[in-house]
Amino acid sequence: MTSQESLDKFYTVIPAGGVGTRLWPLSRASAPKFLHDLTGSGTTLIRSTYERLAPLTGPRVMVVTGESHREAVRVQIPELDENDLVLESEPKDSAAAIGLAAAILHRRDPEIIMGSFAADQVIAPVEIFQQAVREAVATAATGRIVTIGITPTHPSTGFGYIRKGATLEVDGAPIEGAPHARDVAEFVEKPGQELAEKYVDSGEYLWNAGMFVAPVALLLDHLARAEPALYAGLTEIAAAWGTPEQAAVTARVWPELPKIAIDYAVAEPAAAAGDVAVIPGNFTWDDVGDFAAIARLNPAREQESMTVLGEKARVYSDQSSGVVVSDTQRVVALIGVENIVVVDTPDALLVTTTDHAQSVKQAVEALRAQGESDVL
Amino acid sequence: MTSQESLDKFYTVIPAGGVGTRLWPLSRASAPKFLHDLTGSGTTLIRSTYERLAPLTGPRVMVVTGESHREAVRVQIPELDENDLVLESEPKDSAAAIGLAAAILHRRDPEIIMGSFAADQVIAPVEIFQQAVREAVATAATGRIVTIGITPTHPSTGFGYIRKGATLEVDGAPIEGAPHARDVAEFVEKPGQELAEKYVDSGEYLWNAGMFVAPVALLLDHLARAEPALYAGLTEIAAAWGTPEQAAVTARVWPELPKIAIDYAVAEPAAAAGDVAVIPGNFTWDDVGDFAAIARLNPAREQESMTVLGEKARVYSDQSSGVVVSDTQRVVALIGVENIVVVDTPDALLVTTTDHAQSVKQAVEALRAQGESDVL
Structure with missing residues (x-):
């Protein structure tokens, strides 16, 4: 063949x-x-x-x-x-x-x-x-x-x-x-x-x-x-x-x-x-397993230290680095936060660091246990 | 008299x-x-x-x-x-x-x-x-x-x-x-x-x-x-x-x-x-000059390390400390962030630390210069 x-x-x-x-x-x-x-x-x-x-x-x-x-x-x-x-x-x-x-x-x-x-x-x-x-x-x-x-x-x-x-x-x-x-x-x-x-x-x-x-x-x-x-x-x-x-x-x-x-x-x-x-x-x-992967896959543009994902995102960043993923049109201002992960959606907000990206899973489990399933 | x-x-x-x-x-x-x-x-x-x-x-x-x-x-x-x-x-x-x-x-x-x-x-x-x-x-x-x-x-x-x-x-x-x-x-x-x-x-x-x-x-x-x-x-x-x-x-x-x-x-x-x-x-x-003052004036409840202001706030906190001020009903999840300040409003979000609370003023000035006055 x-x-x-x-x-x-x-x-x-x-x-x-x-x-x-x-x-x-x-x-x-x-x-x-x-x-x-x-x-x-x-x-x-x-x-x-x-x-x-x-x-x-x-x-x-x-x-x-x-x-x-x-x-x-x-x-x-x-x-x-x-x-x-x-x-x-x-x-x-x-x-x-x-x-x-x-x-x-x-x-x-x-x-x-x-x-x-x-x-x-x-x-x-x-x-x-x-x-x-x-x-x-x-x-x-x-x-x-x-x-x-x-x-x-x-x-x-x-x-x-x-x-x-x-x-x-x-x-x-x-x-x-x-x-x-x-x-x-x-x-x-x-x-x-x-x-x-x-x-x-x-x-x-x-x-x-x-x-x-x-x-x-x-x-x-x-x-x-x-x-x-x-x-x-x-x-x-x-x-x-x-x-x-x-x-x-x-x-x-x-x-x-x-x-x-x-x-x-x-x-x-x-x-x-x-x-x-x-x-x-x-x-x-x-395999884009967590937000650290998203930061890695989307390097910040030159002369910037913050990666921004989201077409409508309006991000202001000062003395900060990491990744913002925005699913809203809100203004997001970041000041003095390093390796930060901010994920902004209409009904839920996550703030963590790239080092803690793996722990998001436990947060979701805890929210489910608390009865917050509407946002999961 | x-x-x-x-x-x-x-x-x-x-x-x-x-x-x-x-x-x-x-x-x-x-x-x-x-x-x-x-x-x-x-x-x-x-x-x-x-x-x-x-x-x-x-x-x-x-x-x-x-x-x-x-x-x-x-x-x-x-x-x-x-x-x-x-x-x-x-x-x-x-x-x-x-x-x-x-x-x-x-x-x-x-x-x-x-x-x-x-x-x-x-x-x-x-x-x-x-x-x-x-x-x-x-x-x-x-x-x-x-x-x-x-x-x-x-x-x-x-x-x-x-x-x-x-x-x-x-x-x-x-x-x-x-x-x-x-x-x-x-x-x-x-x-x-x-x-x-x-x-x-x-x-x-x-x-x-x-x-x-x-x-x-x-x-x-x-x-x-x-x-x-x-x-x-x-x-x-x-x-x-x-x-x-x-x-x-x-x-x-x-x-x-x-x-x-x-x-x-x-x-x-x-x-x-x-x-x-x-x-x-x-x-x-x-004089409640900044968010560090708000954290100071609102100590976290016993056995918690996160101060939460806002009646409708739904906050999940893990390995984190600081203050969340919420003007929305969104779920806010914080993982591994210390001395963090998160201020969540319908059209703008601030993420900073208590150490950088004074720098918020510059952020507002920068946003004004960028033409984001609708959220100021």
Whole structure:
């Protein structure tokens, strides 16, 4: 199979779940992270994700998201076919979301190679990312689950890592169209600081960004073996998909499905079976996990020390640094506050520092416990 | 004259001018400092000022304020007689405001002893303040301009000081009803830190709080000598006051009046002439100059480190200290910010620290220069 032939079988799946709690009050249940422009590009994260992949997959794009985001997603991706918008009545973690997409696609064409790319990541340059995806698709066509690992820029303790194995060969030669494909020696969990430094220094580890490309048949095989109940439920829903039974079957089966991450349900068992490859991705990648990431991704303009996100923001800054994210037209005046994070929305205001960006999650939990759910 | 006789001649004048720029965005042109409750007492500063003095003066209270605050002042002090509300078409500094009140009162009764007390100060306990006013009135009745000086609690560089002279005697004995009255040896300008410490250590200095009590005739005499043009203008307006000519005369004369502070126009020349006495005030006094003062005047409740002002405020605080002043119903979440000042109003937000509270004034000036006057 040539790499163009394999690319013709490629189908993009965009799981758009997760509220992004650490980005509250900007990101919240009714307006999760993927519906925001967090880079000042003028484009939401989900739209950027779509535009990054459309040149490779054309109209073959499926989005899996919560029922409440149906309209917002259709506004963001008007190109999306109605049959390619898969709505979850409740979140069931990534194995169910991606597994359902795989099961539906498998019924359409068992030869489809799907690629799963989260809706809320920031990647540049796009061309290098696309080249990595092309290599991943070519590699997947040889019968493998292929992850794209990110060459680490610093010893992060917030991500899992992938240890690279040998260069992948088929019949004694590198795969056509995928010269950088490597075996996966192992997936490793989020390390401590010291271990993370060793990983980065060794040059043998990549960040696990949760991106993978796989033949749907192979993915479902591994899912059937590792999570038979989940596989059975998803197969049942997929069989009813697009028929008059769809709503009834989904309503009966979906709520009972086990919650498990795709890494545990598929990627790790498949790696143990020697079925997983990795393409090193030499692009910059950020999952925009918190407001410190937003400050990092949006450097202040020259001669200014304050990053401002928000078209209508009217910000005055004196002896201050950090980031202001404004969803209002209010004047925001900052005086003598360093590394500050101010997030100004119509019904909630957050004031913290980039050092405390991770603690926003606890604040949201505390507000929920206090009964302030109207702003969450 | 007994002290009751002199008290019967007493008339309170409350100059209510000044926006309180360092309290922006809470205090602003349309809602200046004196119209706010800055102590959590449930009462605005001007209402508290009125209530502090009403037991001494009964209905004899005059307010001098800007035309735009007419209704707000009437709501705050419904007891105020229409003839006792003096409105300025434009601010002309304290000598014009207080001088006009004196000139109007002098035409009503040249024997009136007026006391001038700014509308935006915080004083406690009220009884000790009232006793000082009684002593000041008794002293003024002997033909003096009497200031009430505040016993300093710390070497402030933000206030002028008054050096006390000898105990005041009339015919070889202390004044009846005013045993603590002293001569004023001199007024001194705001000192540097070292000098302020010397002043406080010496026990011979008081803070100049701008409170004074004087026979209107004597005050006008000094004004006529020091500022003849101002005196002439004020006399002309007072002569037309309450007549059909009032509006026309005021409109013609007021805009031309010189701007000068009452301290320079009256208090200092009178002190040089030996006509000024001082009553030491052993009450606490604060001019609520900035948000650091608000934090100081509103200590956080026990087991909390965050002071919250605002009835509808919904504040979540974690690893944070300082003060939140909320004029909205928004949720305000603070994480890991120490000595923070957050002032949340519908159209403007301030984030600073108690250490930078003085810099708010520059921010307001910068916003004005940027054309953001709609929120000033």
